[in-house]
Amino acid sequence: MKLRDLSPLMACRRAGGFSYSYSQFSADPALNTLQWPDDVLEQFLFDHGSYFMDDYGDINLSAISWQLELIPAAEFLTMPTGESDGDCIERFAETHAYRVEQRPREVGRCWEERGTWLRPPLLLDRRLLNQSDSGLQVLEGRTRVGVLGGRLREELHVAPEHQAWVGRP
Structure with a gap:
């Protein structure tokens, strides 16, 4: 899975603003395969994921x-x-x-x-x-x-x- 594959989830996060919680975000089935520590998932994808598309959009998240x-x-x-x-x-x-x-x-x-x-x-x-x-x-x-x-x-x-x-x- 690449970061670009999560674009719909990132758009949902942006649209939800502060009302869209980390627990809602991390429960999304698209993230189940990553098995990342919560601190990483929160900082990378929840807090800033959409801003990283230019530099990291094609990175294989499953390989990390x-x-x-x-x-x-x-x-x-x-x-x-x-x-x-x-x-x-x-x-x-x-x-x-x-x-x-x-x-x-x-x-x-x-x-x-x-x-x-x-x-x-x-x-x-x-x-x-x-x-x-x-x-x-x-x-x-x-x-x-x-x-x-x-x-x-x-x-x-x-x-x-x-x-x-x-x-x-």
């Missing part, structure tokens, strides 16, 4: 296995994101303090106390996009990764490793 992994902070500094918004991580890094201020207070507390994000972002093994590629790519959580980069640049408290959901073949 998700694991929570610890990734060294330095690896995030060179990690790309989708082509359609390739410079956004750097923009978020430049405005990292503002980005945190716009979130609930607990997000800022987490950065100050633990030096990391509150919710693990989603990363993809680039081989899922192109067999000859290597490394990881930021799928969802580009603001979080930008904040990490900005904090590292300004030598603010940052943990040496960060949890992320990693999708691999």
Whole structure:
């Protein structure tokens, strides 16, 4: 199953707005075969699925296995994101303090106390996009990764490793 195959479900999600709950969405029979963790399903498909069509519409969702992994902070500094918004991580890094201020207070507390994000972002093994590629790519959580980069640049408290959901073949 490809992301494009879920276009009708994404349209239903958009049309329902805030009244269309995650539990309604995740109960859709089209998602039964994925067997993904709820956090991944919610961040990738429920929260942002329709916005990812340009970059990930042809990706085989059934070929992705998700694991929570610890990734060294330095690896995030060179990690790309989708082509359609390739410079956004750097923009978020430049405005990292503002980005945190716009979130609930607990997000800022987490950065100050633990030096990391509150919710693990989603990363993809680039081989899922192109067999000859290597490394990881930021799928969802580009603001979080930008904040990490900005904090590292300004030598603010940052943990040496960060949890992320990693999708691999």
